[in-house]
Amino acid sequence: MKFIAKTSAGLEDILAEELLSNNYSDVKILRRAVTFTGNLGELYRANYCLRTALRIIWPISEFTAVNETELYNKIYEIPWEDYFDYRKSIYIDVSAYSNNFRHTGFLAQKTKDAVVDRFRDKFTIRPSVDKIDPDIVINVHIYEDNVTISLDSSGKTLNQRGYRKFTGEAPLNEVLASAMILISKWDKKSLLIDPMCGSGTIPIEAAYIATNTPPGFNRKYYSFMSWSSYNEKELTFVKERANADIMPSEAEIICSDLNPEMVDFAFNNAKNAGMVDYITFKKEDFFDTKQTQNAGIIICNPPYGERIQMDDLITFYNNIGSHLKHQYQGFKAVLLSMDNDAAKSIGLKTSKKVKLFNGPIECKYQEYNLYQGSRKHKEV
Ligand SMILES: C[S@@+](CC[C@H](N)C(=O)[O-])C[C@H]1O[C@@H](n2cnc3c(N)ncnc32)[C@H](O)[C@@H]1O
Structure with missing residues (x-):
């Protein structure tokens, strides 16, 4: 078939x-x-x-x-x-x-x-x-x-995993969050940080990946369950076989946000997903964070700026670039942002770019290897 x-x-x-x-x-x-x-x-x-x-x-x-x-x-x-x-x-x-x-x-x-x-x-x-x-x-x-x-065969789209009950204003589609992690080739072991976690989609998907947890683990219904051909025993068998590969995570995953309400949302969503033990939650301003390890990966989608003036957004992204460069040497950073002047003002050399969509919004996946001299031009 x-x-x-x-x-x-x-x-x-x-x-x-x-x-x-x-x-x-x-x-x-x-x-x-x-x-x-x-x-x-x-x-x-x-x-x-x-x-x-x-x-x-x-x-x-x-x-x-x-x-x-x-x-x-x-x-x-x-x-x-x-x-x-x-x-x-x-x-x-x-x-x-x-x-x-x-x-x-x-x-x-x-x-x-x-x-x-x-x-x-x-x-x-x-x-x-x-x-x-x-x-x-x-x-x-x-x-x-x-x-x-x-x-x-799916019915409701498969990004609806069943764990995300609490969301902020711009939640990332779960499929896109997973895709960003897979495209980045994260090794499932090293430190992963989402410093602007919102409802926690990236850290939760990362924990799913690190533990080999199937994305449907918390989903109750697929449309094929209403087909005449539906074989419940077969689905149980498929789930049991996939679940047999679930293992404890070796990775340290950090989920932080400036907004304490978002950190609570992320915590509760991770609890629903069964991933709360694999993630560390912090209320923290990204610009106050400091590197504690020599290597790791930062994956996040900063605010797109619907409610922020473009000039402020340009400064915000420029500051992200500067903070990444000064505080996260040896790290890889992956940002998902809209393709606009603000995203360009980050001022770091990209090692990979992919055009993606968060729902109807056209976005850019941008990957940076952060090492001495990775700043593209002078900070503004
Ligand atoms: C686009 S949302 C992230 C959405 C998230 N990926 C999700 O799936 O829900 C951007 C987040 O960045 C946070 N943020 C903005 N400025 C920040 C800062 N300086 N430090 C930490 N978080 C910040 C906001 O509170 C917001 O939750």
């Missing part, structure tokens, strides 16, 4: 690496997605274990259609009753890049009609639609005349 793991732009390579290191076959990179093959058990494992996938879909029908009537008829022909029963609620997710099909709302309506009409014709009873918390998510992808109908 062929599956498609979807992710956000810029994370395709790291997701493909994850799939390969999890021994998946036929791994191919697409735009914002990576395809792979496997059986249903491997689909469960992908949902439970992949840190950088947002959702995993299973294409069940591919055809061409030139208008809505043809689309309706071909969707009606799919044996939906083999995949789930009429008691399940459904939601239709549409993406269309086509001159013939433009209005995604209308396409979702047509798809829903075809599915429920088939159930009604066969059983006189039909599934209901639930836009908030559906059991079954049907994904319709149209490119010109080519239509792919898939079942979304």
Whole structure:
């Protein structure tokens, strides 16, 4: 069976690496997605274990259609009753890049009609639609005349790990936090610091990685659990096998923030994740922090500055660059920031840059090796 793991732009390579290191076959990179093959058990494992996938879909029908009537008829022909029963609620997710099909709302309506009409014709009873918390998510992808109908095996996106109950104003997507750590090639052993931790997403994901804890460890539901093919024993087996690799963390992980409320949020989220014992929490201004070890990694996303004047933000980022240079020699630093003048004013030589997205916000992953002379130009 062929599956498609979807992710956000810029994370395709790291997701493909994850799939390969999890021994998946036929791994191919697409735009914002990576395809792979496997059986249903491997689909469960992908949902439970992949840190950088947002959702995993299973294409069940591919055809061409030139208008809505043809689309309706071909969707009606799919044996939906083999995949789930009429008691399940459904939601239709549409993406269309086509001159013939433009209005995604209308396409979702047509798809829903075809599915429920088939159930009604066969059983006189039909599934209901639930836009908030559906059991079954049907994904319709149209490119010109080519239509792919898939079942979304995840349902709620996989960044919703189940631990983050408390968030600040700009929480980082969990998938992105994990991806930053994986892209940085952190060795899972050395000191990792997030000095502007907010709700603690980076330290918690780091603790998950250091302990080999699957990202789905605290998640209760995936959409595949509502499929007729769902095999509870298989999921238990998949979880047990993955959980057998969980080990104590060797790494020191420090999570600090200027705002005491954020430190409390991070602490409580880490408690929910079961990671609180592996993280040290501190209320601290980054600019007061001092290097206590010769090496380690700083990973953080400083404020983007929606509420800060650009001039102040430029000074703030310049001060971050200066403090990193003077206080963290021998460290690697990874910052996620918006691609603007402020981010440039950090004034350190980047050793790696990747364009990423935090939700709809375009961001820049920037990596710096901090050693004597790493300052690019004079401090402002
Ligand atoms: C964009 S948020 C981080 C979001 C976080 N990664 C999350 O997932 O919730 C930036 C954080 O930087 C903190 N911050 C701002 N200036 C700081 C400073 N000088 N020292 C420490 N923390 C600071 C803010 O309190 C805020 O929580």
